[in-house]
Amino acid sequence: MVTILQVSRQAGVSTATVSRVINNPEVVGVRTRERVLEVIERLGYRPNLVARDLASRSSRTIGVVINNFASVYYGFMLEGVEMALRNVGYKTIAESSQATSEGERQAWFSLLDRQCDGVVVHADNLEDDELAVLLDRQPTSVLLNRYLKSHADRCVYLDNVQGGRLAAEYLISKGHHQIATITGPMKFYQAKDRLKGFTQGLAQASITLDADLVAEGDFHEAGGEAAMAHLLDTQKPFTALFCHNDEMAAGAMETCRRRCIRVPEEISILGFDDVNVASHLTPKLTTVRQPLREIGAAAGILAHSLATGQVANSGLKTVFDAEIVERATVVDVTP
Amino acid sequence: MVTILQVSRQAGVSTATVSRVINNPEVVGVRTRERVLEVIERLGYRPNLVARDLASRSSRTIGVVINNFASVYYGFMLEGVEMALRNVGYKTIAESSQATSEGERQAWFSLLDRQCDGVVVHADNLEDDELAVLLDRQPTSVLLNRYLKSHADRCVYLDNVQGGRLAAEYLISKGHHQIATITGPMKFYQAKDRLKGFTQGLAQASITLDADLVAEGDFHEAGGEAAMAHLLDTQKPFTALFCHNDEMAAGAMETCRRRCIRVPEEISILGFDDVNVASHLTPKLTTVRQPLREIGAAAGILAHSLATGQVANSGLKTVFDAEIVERATVVDVTP
């Protein structure tokens, strides 16, 4: 491997000058600069990032902790972070947490150990208290799609309450009154908030959510199937169903298919997220879209600003609204 | 940040000893070791990986280059790599190439600059020649899902010829004789090989592939739709269709739906990959499965062995077979 020392020798200058040519070209004399650049080119020199990071105490890199890679949900957010950072000359490195609190902790620290200048953490499993402590200690870390009251300015997230409300308003606008819902695990604040907003939305139309029409799912297809079966078994009639994510909606649709219940003719179904599955289902799923890329991008930018001490959150948008993507699973039943 | 120096002072030993406690505990006296460990614990010391990597000239990390993150296809492979490496105490870091040759080059080098001990590269776009040169220069890099004759032992991939043949054999076993196919872009060897195997499979049953029944797609849904429309427009009859990936199959199914052609009653459709979309389509897609996780894992292990100079490719499996996953889009038409 060719080092800065070899370049400096070949060019007849000191390593400091070579370093300057790379990081501060304008302070180097034109003649010297060109000579050095020529040598760099000829030798195919590439600065060793590890050495640079150590010496400069900065890695120009933001780390990202996500649950896992085999899911476009995280993939989109990751892409958002990456894209935004690329624009400011920063790199992104991601680590997965396997969706456990221990994994989240480890991935987070591991990224810090690599001297990431900041880290964007998607932490579903760590408790609020611990997160608060960690955020206090790591002033350049930000939370992705999670809201922590004590550190609101360090969170970038979808307004799940708004999303839930939007779902209710939309279904009501289509003439539905008897509406069931399959929530995510209630230990997740996303589920709590979506349900809260949903309840609010119904209330606006003077509808009270019937406890029998609420089933808790697991954010996966299987849970959606089971929850839907449960809802149907209670025999309470409903004309529309709101699911806390698209996968559970897919499960619910599967249950309908099996029981020969036509969607949307007999039951309208509304999903949440708008990840690929939504557009592949038949009929295509109407859903509440999360702007995942944008959310990721904002989180990346926020971490970057914190890391570089930019003029504080200069009006950076950190709370995002969900929006309805109309496809084919919700019909208007207005008489 | 607490450094090894502070730990050594607190423990009344030299930094060398602290370093040993961490990397070679057995050579340190029991009493000293415990004292040091106690201090480490108390101070919350975490070794700076950047410094360690620089000093040891190894990062215990394997880099991975993939097209993009927002696709489970790469996600699965990445998970495979990560999982396999975790077992041997190695870390994984991924970088995306945006599916351009320049991006692949840059990501690859960037990973090398970070002193990754090895790198697993999914390079669709770089030319064979350049890949050969790069592989020669980087003895610990391996190719993921691409086959390079000159460096066969550095490639971990699906046997696409076998996959194509399997597809033909399967459809034929279901009584189909008139079979159409939508290929990937023919500049990709995957498409070439799948088509080659497919042709072979047909030949085994004395069927020659009618050129009118071959349409080139783009590996995306839109291309599948268009290609299917094209195939139907030529008016040549066929009872089954083999698509080079699931997304194009989804597109083809969409075209059928629009033209009121029933799948699988009128046309059987077989996909390739078995990524999520397959199981969400209606009817569920019968497809040729790639063992993506296993492929990723093998690539990770191979890179790791090369990096650590393990007893060479000790019988590591590097060529994988595809298999049929029967769902609902292919029916038996044997009279």
Next chain:
DNA sequence: CTGCCATATGTATCCGGTTACATCAAGAAA
């Protein structure tokens, strides 16, 4: 009691860069 060897620990250098500070040359001002 010596001498030797194995084990435990310290010393000093190195990894490949960055950067504060010193130095030097040349042009401008006096």
Next chain:
DNA sequence: TTTCTTGATGTAACCGGATACATATGGCAG
């Protein structure tokens, strides 16, 4: 011409660890 300033470059320390080699310590055989 002298002095100051300014811009270009070099010197050397440092980032936080790893590790080859030197040294010290203790046990055991002779």
